[in-house]
Amino acid sequence: MTSEPVAFTLIAMNEGLIRREAVSDQLFALLRDRILGGELPAGAALTAERGLAAEFGVNRHAVREAVKRLQQARLVEVSHGGRTLVLDWRHTAGLDLAMGIAAADAGPTVEDLARDALEMRACIGADAARLCTIRCSEDTAGEIVEAAGRYARTGPDLTELADADVAWWRLIVEGSGNVAYLLAFNSLVGGTLPVADVPDDLRAAELLDVEAHQRLAAHIAAREAEAAERLARELLSRSVPATPRKAVR
Amino acid sequence: MTSEPVAFTLIAMNEGLIRREAVSDQLFALLRDRILGGELPAGAALTAERGLAAEFGVNRHAVREAVKRLQQARLVEVSHGGRTLVLDWRHTAGLDLAMGIAAADAGPTVEDLARDALEMRACIGADAARLCTIRCSEDTAGEIVEAAGRYARTGPDLTELADADVAWWRLIVEGSGNVAYLLAFNSLVGGTLPVADVPDDLRAAELLDVEAHQRLAAHIAAREAEAAERLARELLSRSVPATPRKAVR
DNA sequence: GCAGAAAAACTGGTCCAACCAGTTGACCAG
């Protein structure tokens, strides 16, 4: 890493009245973005902990917490006594990192990422609906139908509707009995950005179609797996922007 | 948390000739498993950092690193000055946590989880093949065909074949242009358990079918999206155990 | 001159002790 005069200072303790962020969190975010942005290329060695501490004027313990998180995110590989190496996030990073990628300069934009997340949501959701139809208990099926009924009586506010929609889908994903789907679902809805930058008209086409929600619930209760899957895919695909994307790689 | 005499001691420094594990890593794993196993139920307060440090006879910084990782995994919620609360992992934890769930007593078993991961792999892989067919560049399509050719010449060793298979699928997932798929793919193959406990005969049915790999590559190169998706799904589904699962929830 | 061993100079890992900065809750005045 170059040793040019450091222009980065972590946010001061009291930045007006804004909530202060822990230094290790700031440092983690900063290093993460540098890695995702390509400033710290794969294979390169991260500056030593003592060096980073000096560079940012913080204690080494704070640096260690940040690096430990980078390690957990599989962005770096640390070895006792040796150097800490930057990994190729495209090969190692997991889905939980999705929310952080947008900050990268060279990487995908927020729009691309939102679209990717929605695409994945449709894919997982459709299969979850299918599996739920096949595997869930009668009680769960009943709950899903009930929840669809409540959904129909949910206020016209889009935000409120979106929350209810997530809760309803959670029932289906849980009913699929697939823990991997459930965790991926959490990653997708838990990320701050995924649903943030979707055009309202697309989102509304999905959320406002109460009748489709009830129909899907009915398919699940009636154990019509194929119909449930098809409807779920169609419903979830409405929010996916149809932007043709440039060829990759 | 009860204050009964502590029966847990972290692995001593030199456990024979075994590689020692960092204290914070051990502590993280221990707390994670307690949370996933239900010993620390959602909503409960985690023992204070000083308390944990005393309980396990380690320094508070080690505890902090472990807790920080729990926080990143969205297993706990920490608030400055307040208590650290245990979250409901079924609602918050992300896909990266999958590899840790098996340790839970009450949770899904390793077999269930492996099956779930394979199911998800099939779902994502099929859609990735479809998108790759639609979106990837000619160069990428060529690479995939080439790689399939190389795959045909890969040694009969199943482990070696499995590695080549992962590398080949990575090309397809990258070609799909969907970063979320790529990260989920990393989570699935990066986890230690996912493919570990799959019956060899099932796995072999997928890996040894070299001809299907080449056919799929050909579909992608010929831009036959529907055929590619169908073949991919069929191929990836072979490794999924057909065990009927008990109803969930 | 050069391979190989010793040693110095790194690296990350752990600990102690103190203090700052928020939150909680008990306690006391009204």
Add this chain to the structure above:
DNA sequence: CTGGTCAACTGGTTGGACCAGTTTTTCTGC
């Protein structure tokens, strides 16, 4: 009972020291 104050928590941060590995350099001894 109400409301505010303050002590006793909680997590957040700092400094310095030392242990435990790795890497690089240096100095041997042939």
